[in-house]
Amino acid sequence: MILIFVFYSGSVPACLFPLATLTNGGDEQLFIDTEKIFTSTKMEAADLHLNIDYVGTSGTVLSPEQKAALQTSLVIQQNRYKFHRIYFWGKILGIKDDYFIAQGTQKDEMAECKTLYSKDCVNWGLLPPATKAMREKSKLAKGRFTGDPSHEFEHVQTKKSADGEEGHEEEETILIKEEDRLASVIAEIDEDVKIVPRASFIKTPTGETLSNRCFEGLSVSEAAKLCSYMHFREPKALFEKTLLQKANLDKSIDFLDTIEEDIPKGCWSLQFERGSGLVTLRSLWWNGFVFFHVPGSRRFGHVYVGIGEKNLDLPFML
Amino acid sequence: MTTTPANTELNMNPKDQQFISAKSYLLTSSTDTGTNLYDHLSCVLAKVLDERPENASDIIEDISRDVKRSKFNSKVDTVQDKVDKSTEVALAEIHHKLFSKGEGEDADQDQDEEVETPLPNLMDHFFYFEQAGIGLGREELVRIWLALKDLVDRYPLQHVHFWGKIFGTEQNYYVAEVEYREGNDEGDEEEEEEEAHAEEETEKEGDEDGEEEEQQEDDTPKPDWKPPPEVPKEENRSGANKKTYFVCNDPGKPWIKLPPVTPAQIHIARNIKKYFTGRLDAPIVSYPPFPGNECNYLRAMIARISAGTHISPLSFYIFDEEEEEEEEGGSRENFIINPEYEAHPMRDLVDQSLSHWVHHVQHILPQGRCVWFPPAKPDQDEFEDEEEEEEREEPDEPEPERGPELLTPLSEDAEVGDMPPWTPKLSYNLIPQYACAVMRSNLWPGAYAFAADKKFENVYIGTGHKYSRDNYSPPETTPIREEFPSGAEITEIEDPSVEEERQIRKAQQEAVEPEEMEEAEEEEEEDD
Numbered sequence: 001m002i003l004i005f006v007f008y009s010g011s012v013p014a015c016l017f018p019l020a021t022l023t024n025g026g027d028e029q030l031f032i033d034t035e036k037i038f039t040s041t042k043m044e045a046a047d048l049h050l051n052i053d054y055v056g057t058s059g060t061v062l063s064p065e066q067k068a069a070l071q072t073s074l075v076i077q078q079n080r081y082k083f084h085r086i087y088f089w090g091k092i093l094g095i096k097d098d099y100f101i102a103q104g105t106q107k108d109e110m111a112e113c114k115t116l117y118s119k120d121c122v123n124w125g126l127l128p129p130a131t132k133a134m135r136e137k138s139k140l141a142k143g144r145f146t147g148d149p150s151h152e153f154e155h156v157q158t159k160k161s162a163d164g165e166e167g168h169e170e171e172e173t174i175l176i177k178e179e180d181r182l183a184s185v186i187a188e189i190d191e192d193v194k195i196v197p198r199a200s201f202i203k204t205p206t207g208e209t210l211s212n213r214c215f216e217g218l219s220v221s222e223a224a225k226l227c228s229y230m231h232f233r234e235p236k237a238l239f240e241k242t243l244l245q246k247a248n249l250d251k252s253i254d255f256l257d258t259i260e261e262d263i264p265k266g267c268w269s270l271q272f273e274r275g276s277g278l279v280t281l282r283s284l285w286w287n288g289f290v291f292f293h294v295p296g297s298r299r300f301g302h303v304y305v306g307i308g309e310k311n312l313d314l315p316f317m318l
Numbered sequence: 319m320t321t322t323p324a325n326t327e328l329n330m331n332p333k334d335q336q337f338i339s340a341k342s343y344l345l346t347s348s349t350d351t352g353t354n355l356y357d358h359l360s361c362v363l364a365k366v367l368d369e370r371p372e373n374a375s376d377i378i379e380d381i382s383r384d385v386k387r388s389k390f391n392s393k394v395d396t397v398q399d400k401v402d403k404s405t406e407v408a409l410a411e412i413h414h415k416l417f418s419k420g421e422g423e424d425a426d427q428d429q430d431e432e433v434e435t436p437l438p439n440l441m442d443h444f445f446y447f448e449q450a451g452i453g454l455g456r457e458e459l460v461r462i463w464l465a466l467k468d469l470v471d472r473y474p475l476q477h478v479h480f481w482g483k484i485f486g487t488e489q490n491y492y493v494a495e496v497e498y499r500e501g502n503d504e505g506d507e508e509e510e511e512e513e514a515h516a517e518e519e520t521e522k523e524g525d526e527d528g529e530e531e532e533q534q535e536d537d538t539p540k541p542d543w544k545p546p547p548e549v550p551k552e553e554n555r556s557g558a559n560k561k562t563y564f565v566c567n568d569p570g571k572p573w574i575k576l577p578p579v580t581p582a583q584i585h586i587a588r589n590i591k592k593y594f595t596g597r598l599d600a601p602i603v604s605y606p607p608f609p610g611n612e613c614n615y616l617r618a619m620i621a622r623i624s625a626g627t628h629i630s631p632l633s634f635y636i637f638d639e640e641e642e643e644e645e646e647g648g649s650r651e652n653f654i655i656n657p658e659y660e661a662h663p664m665r666d667l668v669d670q671s672l673s674h675w676v677h678h679v680q681h682i683l684p685q686g687r688c689v690w691f692p693p694a695k696p697d698q699d700e701f702e703d704e705e706e707e708e709e710r711e712e713p714d715e716p717e718p719e720r721g722p723e724l725l726t727p728l729s730e731d732a733e734v735g736d737m738p739p740w741t742p743k744l745s746y747n748l749i750p751q752y753a754c755a756v757m758r759s760n761l762w763p764g765a766y767a768f769a770a771d772k773k774f775e776n777v778y779i780g781t782g783h784k785y786s787r788d789n790y791s792p793p794e795t796t797p798i799r800e801e802f803p804s805g806a807e808i809t810e811i812e813d814p815s816v817e818e819e820r821q822i823r824k825a826q827q828e829a830v831e832p833e834e835m836e837e838a839e840e841e842e843e844e845d846d
Binding site for chain 2: 053056057058059061062063064065066091093095096120142143144146213214220266269271272274275276277282284287306307312313316317318
């Protein structure tokens with residue numbers, strides 16, 4: 001028996017399917033549930049009430065009123081904007097009010113993603129896409145979000161004039177609209193810390209990024225390694241790898257950057273909750289970002305509940 | 319393909335022949351696995367028809383794979399019969415202890431005897447927090463509650479309060495705030511005193527050794543600098559050590575008592591910012607160096623957070639009038655629950671002026687104590703340098719340092735940058751009649767308080783760091799010591815050359831010779 005077992009694990013077609021775990025039970029029901037499970041990954045609106053419990057241990061809880069409102073309003077938004085899927089993204093805490101954020105995606109989850117925000121979980125507004133200039137500008141804003149999208153942050157910059165005369169300085173006031181800052185911060189968070197388990201998404205030959213139907217969850221030992229999690233963004237570090245490093249990669253699965261190479265080392269806090277029944281990853285760069293995955297299942301997702309400021313003190317704090 | 323016997327070939331038409339040859343091809347078993355495609359396809363089709371999934375053509379590869387895989391699953395697996403005890407099981411076994419109900423009879427007796435248990439109604443409190451979107455998940459709370467019950471059973475406690483949860487990078491801390499029953503913590507104090515004595519003794523021994531060495535070889539210089547006298551820590555049951563704290567990494571694991579906090583620890587903790595790891599014995603590597611390891615740092619941060627964020631509705635607590643007479647002039651430390659307290663209307667509690675909430679934990683002075691301790695030799699410079707941001711920033715005050723009185727309204731709190739220190743909120747937006755008031759600290763993100771009817775509660779769920787608008791920058795290192803003033807005594811002179819040496823020697827000899835002559839003469843005179 002042992003012989004066959006070993007033999008089998010060696011003969012999994014590695015290029016087509018992810019090296020999923022060998023599980024005894026559940027195989028028969030697997031493909032019946034595929035569509036059902038399919039929709040329950042990430043913090044999707046339909047299963048919000050279930051998935052939010054997974055991050056409760058990190059202090060992220062929605063009040064019953066909010067849950068109820070989200071269940072109603074997100075479905076309406078999905079229909080209105082014709083999203084393929086809609087996710088509850090998180091909450092950004094302001095001084096007077098909080099922003100609830102939802103993201104809707106089309107079939108290719110990487111390419112098309114729109115962000116909605118709301119203050120009461122009922123009425124939603126579309127955020128403008130964060131342009132590069134907007135993101136640069138909003139980095140200048142200091143202090144907490146207020147909760148009023150039309151609020152303007154001021155940033156005074158002293159500029160030396162080009163005349164060359166010494167002491168001639170001009171003061172320039174840059175106004176940053178809170179709505180723009182919100183869009184930029186969300187874009188930053190997505191770029192920095194939005195992660196998915198390895199092999200949960202595949203890249204098709206046509207270049208689309210689709211959710212991998214064959215993904216059956218990471219095994220417990222895989223889930224304990226940072227290299228099993230990948231940044232869900234256009235890869236950056238991948239192109240810098242040597243040919244030798246790339247030799248073992250599977251093109252359809254390893255098309256993203258792993259979080260193992262994130263700087264500084266230790267900027268992710270990986271913990272097992274409930275023994276090994278639930279793995280949570282907290283980003284220390286963005287305090288409040290929590291990723292969860294139930295090993296051996298398709299359940300994973302992330303949520304951000306925080307003040308929307310990057311923790312730049314991290315190098316001192318480790 | 320055309321190896322069919324000759325007689326069948328004759329009896330069949332070409333279509334049947336093709337069919338037979340194709341079928342025989344499909345029935346050819348694989349040399350590797352021994353299966354054949356015909357059986358496999360029939361299994362796959364049977365499965366599809368049995369289960370009738372949607373879009374079957376899209377997922378046919380999966381079905382095919384599953385069918386192949388299922389063949390390898392033996393019902394009796396000798397490898398899997400030996401169950402490995404995973405961490406999940408290990409943790410479940412730890413948790414299981416929480417749910418066991420005492421030792422039968424004893425538990426029943428206890429219930430009869432003690433009607434008033436110090437155990438808080440955690441679920442009730444967190445019901446209100448949950449209304450405002452704060453909490454930890456109900457299952458976890460039940461486990462914490464049971465763990466607190468365990469704590470109450472083990473120690474003679476008068477008051478227990480779930481302080482909160484602090485996230486670490488490797489593990490998390492659950493913190494319980496307790497007060498011992500009167501006269502029951504003496505044993506602990508004695509132990510601590512003994513420890514202190516032992517420390518002193520070792521120090522003395524060390525000094526003696528040093529002196530002995532000095533006698534033996536006197537060229538080891540000893541610095542005459544003495545460290546400034548240390549500010550003594552506050553006694554248990556007073557000031558920053560008023561309450562005792564227990565922590566555990568997981569409900570069900572043993573509760574560990576944190577040592578009392580010293581002023582020096584609070585002082586340094588204000589100047590550093592470190593993540594907790596989750597191991598109490600982890601060293602704190604920082605500048606300025608922190609006196610102690612992570613359990614001391616944790617205790618110092620708990621003291622700071624409590625002082626800054628533990629609040630209650632106005633007039634819930636009042637000062638005890640009897641005690642007031644006793645210690646006039648000094649700041650009052652003790653308060654009692656107001657028996658005549660009546661719930662404030664909600665709109666007062668969520669008023670932006672914050673005047674209906676008060677602090678009920680003493681403010682920690684820049685010195686690191688709640689009650690000013692006059693230093694033996696007031697070293698004024700030192701304290702002027704250290705006028706740093708405070709939990710509740712107040713204007714510079716001359717010595718002795720005085721913080722805001724106990725039970726000062728929050729409206730006295732300093733603003734954080736340009737924003738208010740607290741955000742009041744109603745838990746329900748749509749049904750405000752039944753809402754409760756929730757306060758969120760902007761200075762300590764993660765600190766919350768709620769008030770409803772005659773109840774209130776504080777909790778902290780966060781990483782244990784203070785919010786600051788500007789980024790943290792570690793304090794500057796101390797300036798480099800000045801060099802010893804260079805003078806004649808330490809200046810090195812150039813070595814004389816050989817010629818110079820000779821000249822000097824010559825001059826010396828010349829000087830000596832006449833002297834000798836004189837001496838000789840003198841001797842002669844003496845002889846006379």
